[in-house]
Each structure stands twice: as structure tokens, then as C-alpha cells.
Amino acid sequence: MTGDQPLIEVTDVHRTYRRPRVSLTRPGRAVAALRGVSFSVTAGQRFGIVGESGSGKSTLIRLLAGLDQPTEGTVRFRGQRVSGRPERQLGFLRRELQVVFQDPMGSLDPRMRVRDIIAEPLVAQGHPDTAGRVAELLEAVGLPQEAAGRFPHQFSGGQRQRVSIARALAPRPSVLVADEPVSALDVSVRAQILNLLADLVERYALTLVFVSHDLSVVRHVCDTVAVLRAGELVELGPVDRVYRAPEHPYTRELLAAVPTLRGALARFTTRTAEEEQP
Ligand SMILES: Nc1ncnc2c1ncn2[C@@H]1O[C@H](COP(=O)(O)OP(=O)(O)OP(=O)(O)O)[C@@H](O)[C@H]1O
Ligand SMILES: [Mg+2]
Incomplete structure (x- = not known):
């Protein structure tokens, strides 16, 4: 493997969802969520994907993470095929690429205590000191140690x-994939979580x-x-450069539709009040 080989390589990926047949005379409608998407991500890159609701962002993320299969095209990670492989052959990807x-609330098991939620992937790997690692991770994400004994619903x-x-x-993944990690959160805490993500990416040299x-x-x-x-990459x-001189008319439209860009950025960079502790 050469040093400049892309970490993630997406080549002409299509994903069409077949909606179930409604009746014998009305066949299900096909939805083309991705229509020939290609790009690559190199190690250390911070790669953003933007698009309106329904443009195919989450579909693309699921394909990158090997959680779904493209209808056509390939996804590779460090040169190895992700697409077309059964889950049992994706161990290499699960160790290296993690998704937030x-x-x-939907992605955490409500019946598990935080220590077990965090330790689950470690136990699967046979980690020698899960308790120590959980303590380290709580510290890294800015949660108090006593959070370990609590359940997800006891947190904001x-x-x-x-x-x-x-x-x-x-x-210890090398790649962190985040699908709208702050959109479900209160506006007042979004900046904190984004700052945390930015810090962690830096601290652990994540892609x-x-x-x-x-x-x-x-x-x-x-x-x-x-x-x-609408399932196509129109600009990359x-x-x-993209914000200063967008090339595609759609990018210009998107930028023009953000009248409060300045305000949003100001909100983002201003650290808001601390979240209440658990
Ligand atoms: N499991 C599914 N079955 C059928 N259609 C689906 C499925 N998942 C997504 N779609 C359709 O594929 C298209 C892309 O959806 P996707 O969730 O990838 O968009 P998105 O960009 O993540 O949107 P949002 O910003 O709302 O999260 C949409 O038309 C959606 O309705
Ligand atoms: Mg989505």
C-alpha cells in the first residue's frame, strides 16, 4: 500500500430503494437515492458532505460504513472492498471506522449502563482493561466518572x-463518521458538541x-x-474555495439560502453556558 492511497474510495456508487409493491396492479416505485457518486477521502482529511433533506447523505454514510450495499459501484477502505462483503468479513472496517x-437516544441501548455501552466494543475485542479505558474515554468526552453507572435516559x-x-x-478508530451529530440537539449545546468533535479529531489525529x-x-x-x-455530487x-467561489449554481443557491451565515458562525464560535451535569 502506498502512502498516498486514499483511505476511502467511492466509485460510481448507485443506491436505488425499491418501495414495496402496493398492489398487483400498482408496482412499487423505485427511489434513486444515489446516482453515480464518486470521491475519495485521504488520511487526515476532514471531509464534509452537505445537501438538503433527501439528497442521499445518510444513504451514502451507510454505504461507507458497510451498513448497506450499493446497487452498483464500489466502496473501498484502504484498498479493500467494503461493498459486496458480508458483515462477518467487515471486522477490519469496524475497528477502523466508527459512526456517530x-x-x-435511538443509537444507545436504554437498558444498558453507560460503562457497558462504552465497553461493548472493547469486550468484543478482548481489551485487557475495559474499566480503565472507559474512565479515559469519559474524561476525553468531558463527562464525570460517575456517569459510568447511569442509564442513557438520565442524561441531557x-x-x-x-x-x-x-x-x-x-x-481507537482512525476514521470518525458523523451523520448530523448535532441536528437533534438544543441549539444551545450544538457548539459544545461541535467543539468537542473538532478537539477529538485533532487530539487523536482522526480522519x-x-x-x-x-x-x-x-x-x-x-x-x-x-x-x-438529489443523489449526485455536484461540487467538491x-x-x-467552495464558499468563496462556488462553481455549481446549486451550491450558490444553497449559500444564498443561508442569510444568517454570519449569525450562525457567531453562534457556533461563542461557547454557550455549560450543560447541566448528570
Ligand atoms: N430504507 C429506505 N427505503 C426507501 N427509501 C429510502 C430509504 N432510505 C432512504 N430512502 C430515500 O432515499 C432518499 C435519500 O434519503 P437519505 O436518508 O439518504 O437522505 P438525507 O440526505 O440523509 O436526508 P436528511 O437530511 O433528511 O437526513 C430519500 O428520497 C429517502 O426517502
Ligand atoms: Mg440523513
């Missing part, structure tokens, strides 16, 4: 997202793939941005 989802939304982030970091419909957020967190529109480039 939008809704921390922002704190639950901290738990999801700790769990994602547990196997980041970050999905958002909010351009101001992507601009702040990422160095590269891809614009997805360094964030500074």
Missing part, C-alpha cells in the same frame, strides 16, 4: 451524544467524514466539502 448518528441530549462519541472512540445540511457548521469543522443534490473542493 444524529439521534443519540448533549451528554448522550458525548456517550455516543465515547463509544465510537473506544476501539473525519461529517454530514450536515448546515453549511456554516461544515465550513467550521471541515477542510473539504462535497455538495450532494476545499471549503474555502
Whole structure:
């Protein structure tokens, strides 16, 4: 493997969902969620994907994470095929690439204590000191040690997202994929979680793939941005260039539709009041 080989390589990926047949005379409608998407992500890149609701962002994330299969095209990680492989052959990917989802309540098992939620991937790996590692991770995401004994519902939304982030970091991944990690949170805690993600990416030298419909957020967190529109990548480039001189009319439209960009950025950079402790 050469040093400049992309970490993630997406080649002409299509994903069509077949809606179930409604009746004998009315066949199900096909939805083309991704229509020929290609791009690559190199190690250390902070790669943002923006697009409106329904543009295919989450579909793309599921394909990158090997949680779903493309209808056509390939996804590779460090040159190895992710697409077309059964789950039992994706161990290499599960160790290296972890996903943080939008809704921390939906992605955390409500019956498990935080220590077991975070330790689960470690136990699976036969980690020698799960308790020590859990303590380290709680510290890294800014949660008090006593959080370990609590259940997800005993936390605020922002704190639950901290738990999801700790769990994602547990196997020491090289890539963190975040699908709208702050959209379900109170506006007042979004900046804290984004700052935390940015700090962790720096601290652990992670490669980041970050999905958002909010351009101001992507601009702040990422160095590269891809614009997805109705299942197609219409623009891809360094964030500074794309925001300063968008090439595609759709990107210009998206940028023009953010009248409060300045305000949003100001909100983002101003650290808001501390979240209440658990
Ligand atoms: N499991 C599914 N079955 C059928 N259609 C689906 C499925 N998942 C997604 N779709 C459709 O595929 C398209 C892309 O959806 P996707 O969730 O990837 O968009 P998104 O960009 O993540 O949107 P949002 O910003 O709302 O999260 C949409 O038209 C959606 O309705
Ligand atoms: Mg989505």
C-alpha cells in the first residue's frame, strides 16, 4: 500500500430503494437515492458532505460504513472492498471506522449502563482493561466518572451524544463518521458538541467524514466539502474555495439560502453556558 492511497474510495456508487409493491396492479416505485457518486477521502482529511433533506447523505454514510450495499459501484477502505462483503468479513472496517448518528437516544441501548455501552466494543475485542479505558474515554468526552453507572435516559441530549462519541472512540478508530451529530440537539449545546468533535479529531489525529445540511457548521469543522443534490455530487473542493467561489449554481443557491451565515458562525464560535451535569 502506498502512502498516498486514499483511505476511502467511492466509485460510481448507485443506491436505488425499491418501495414495496402496493398492489398487483400498482408496482412499487423505485427511489434513486444515489446516482453515480464518486470521491475519495485521504488520511487526515476532514471531509464534509452537505445537501438538503433527501439528497442521499445518510444513504451514502451507510454505504461507507458497510451498513448497506450499493446497487452498483464500489466502496473501498484502504484498498479493500467494503461493498459486496458480508458483515462477518467487515471486522477490519469496524475497528477502523466508527459512526456517530444524529439521534443519540435511538443509537444507545436504554437498558444498558453507560460503562457497558462504552465497553461493548472493547469486550468484543478482548481489551485487557475495559474499566480503565472507559474512565479515559469519559474524561476525553468531558463527562464525570460517575456517569459510568447511569442509564442513557438520565442524561441531557448533549451528554448522550458525548456517550455516543465515547463509544465510537473506544476501539481507537482512525476514521470518525458523523451523520448530523448535532441536528437533534438544543441549539444551545450544538457548539459544545461541535467543539468537542473538532478537539477529538485533532487530539487523536482522526480522519473525519461529517454530514450536515448546515453549511456554516461544515465550513467550521471541515477542510473539504462535497455538495450532494438529489443523489449526485455536484461540487467538491476545499471549503474555502467552495464558499468563496462556488462553481455549481446549486451550491450558490444553497449559500444564498443561508442569510444568517454570519449569525450562525457567531453562534457556533461563542461557547454557550455549560450543560447541566448528570
Ligand atoms: N430504507 C429506505 N427505503 C426507501 N427509501 C429510502 C430509504 N432510505 C432512504 N430512502 C430515500 O432515499 C432518499 C435519500 O434519503 P437519505 O436518508 O439518504 O437522505 P438525507 O440526505 O440523509 O436526508 P436528511 O437530511 O433528511 O437526513 C430519500 O428520497 C429517502 O426517502
Ligand atoms: Mg440523513
